[in-house]
Amino acid sequence: MVKAEDRREGLLKRIAPRVLKASLWGFLTFLMYYIPYQLLVLPMLMFPQFFSFEIQPIFYTFVALAVFFAVAIQFFSGTILQYVLGVARALILMTYLIYALNGGILTLTPNVGGETFTIVVEFRAFLMMIILVSLLSLAKSILQTINFLASEKESSSFQDT
Amino acid sequence: MRQALRALGWATKVLWVLIIFFAATVIYSALNFRMGFGEPRATFSNGVVVMSFPLLIDNHGYYQVSDLNLTTRLIDNEGNLVSTSTTIVPLIAYSSNLEKSHNISLSLSNLNLTYFLFEDSNFEADLSIAMKFARAVSLQVATDMIIPWGAPLYNFSVGEMTYRFNGTHYLGAVPISFENHSSFLNVTGAIRFEIYNNRGEFVGSGEKIVDVPSYSGCGDQIELIVNDPAKITTSGQASVSFETSMFSFGPMVVPYG
Numbered sequence: 324m325v326k327a328e329d330r331r332e333g334l335l336k337r338i339a340p341r342v343l344k345a346s347l348w349g350f351l352t353f354l355m356y357y358i359p360y361q362l363l364v365l366p367m368l369m370f371p372q373f374f375s376f377e378i379q380p381i382f383y384t385f386v387a388l389a390v391f392f393a394v395a396i397q398f399f400s401g402t403i404l405q406y407v408l409g410v411a412r413a414l415i416l417m418t419y420l421i422y423a424l425n426g427g428i429l430t431l432t433p434n435v436g437g438e439t440f441t442i443v444v445e446f447r448a449f450l451m452m453i454i455l456v457s458l459l460s461l462a463k464s465i466l467q468t469i470n471f472l473a474s475e476k477e478s479s480s481f482q483d484t
Numbered sequence: 485m486r487q488a489l490r491a492l493g494w495a496t497k498v499l500w501v502l503i504i505f506f507a508a509t510v511i512y513s514a515l516n517f518r519m520g521f522g523e524p525r526a527t528f529s530n531g532v533v534v535m536s537f538p539l540l541i542d543n544h545g546y547y548q549v550s551d552l553n554l555t556t557r558l559i560d561n562e563g564n565l566v567s568t569s570t571t572i573v574p575l576i577a578y579s580s581n582l583e584k585s586h587n588i589s590l591s592l593s594n595l596n597l598t599y600f601l602f603e604d605s606n607f608e609a610d611l612s613i614a615m616k617f618a619r620a621v622s623l624q625v626a627t628d629m630i631i632p633w634g635a636p637l638y639n640f641s642v643g644e645m646t647y648r649f650n651g652t653h654y655l656g657a658v659p660i661s662f663e664n665h666s667s668f669l670n671v672t673g674a675i676r677f678e679i680y681n682n683r684g685e686f687v688g689s690g691e692k693i694v695d696v697p698s699y700s701g702c703g704d705q706i707e708l709i710v711n712d713p714a715k716i717t718t719s720g721q722a723s724v725s726f727e728t729s730m731f732s733f734g735p736m737v738v739p740y741g
Contacts, residue, residue, distance in 0.1 A: 445623075446622075452506075463496060
């Protein structure tokens with residue numbers, strides 16, 4: 324009975340700081356996206372005909388994914404899951420960026436003074452830069468996973484001998 | 485491995501900072517790029533109206549703007565393409581101003597003059613502007629506009645012919661009237677008349693020199709010499725031709741009486 328209670332207390336002692344750290348990281352990540360979001364809202368309010376509020380759900384999903392991964396990675400820090408989640412984050416955010424930015428071609432049809440405009444912004448080169456850096460992050464996460472596994476193997480070998 | 489991972493981490497961070505910096509400066513540059521049109525001018529030669537729009541470009545961003553392409557397509561009321569004009573500016577350096585002329589040519593021979601000389605109408609103008617910021621981000625803006633067309637011979641009408649004898653000849657007088665609704669076409673030239681009676685016999689002919697500037701009306705009469713007064717009838721047909729400095733049209737048959 325005492326042992327079970329001790330174990331629970333030990334588990335709580337180990338988990339509580341992780342939860343706290345993960346929550347803090349989640350909040351910081353949210354803040355990191357909240358400020359640019361506010362900057363995004365300003366032109367949306369000033370020029371609603373140009374910047375549609377339809378982009379809000381896309382942005383919310385992006386922030387939700389970023390916050391989720393920030394929390395999960397911090398929660399599982401020091402375990403293999405931290406790196407696996409890092410790989411998953413790089414892959415998912417990369418795919419989501421390509422989807423949300425429509426492959427680097429955005430079309431807007433604002434109505435200004437009764438005239439309908441068609442605005443096409445093509446930034447595939449820019450998106451390519453983002454993808455390449457994301458691939459670098461992905462490579463880093465994979466290397467971190469390999470490094471983690473290697474160091475685990477190394478420490479277990481030392482313990483065996 | 486640890487050193488390599490650290491280097492990779494730093495490289496990723498630096499690249500992210502560079503990308504964000506590049507994105508921010510491109511957006512800032514795009515917001516500091518201004519483009520507008522000055523007061524248009526219309527010139528006329530060899531049956532072609534050329535409307536010249538001064539294109540004012542002000543690039544106060546950090547990057548050059550390249551491959552600026554301004555295309556205007558004019559479509560008449562029946563959906564026919566009557567004019568396509570393109571202005572290309574290969575390069576606009578950063579922190580510079582530029583003025584270029586965008587000319588829209590409209591050949592009157594491409595128009596259905598029977599309609600456009602006498603009826604007010606509208607042209608549909610498809611305007612398209614494309615450009616590239618920092619050789620990385622392309623922007624294309626397209627819109628449709630309605631350009632009103634004012635007929636230079638709007639409401640052209642021929643009144644009842646009157647006759648008088650001046651002692652030697654019978655003279656006929658045909659009242660004519662029209663309004664010049666055009667903003668750039670002046671009706672300066674000759675209006676020629678040939679009158680036929682209701683049996684189709686030639687009665688007489690005459691000519692009138694008119695000078696009707698834009699947005700003004702004309703109410704005048706054309707005098708013609710009648711050779712045989714027996715051929716005069718109260719109604720008939722007038723064959724009208726217009727020979728002006730800007731266009732020639734006719735003969736057009738108009739009933740009178």
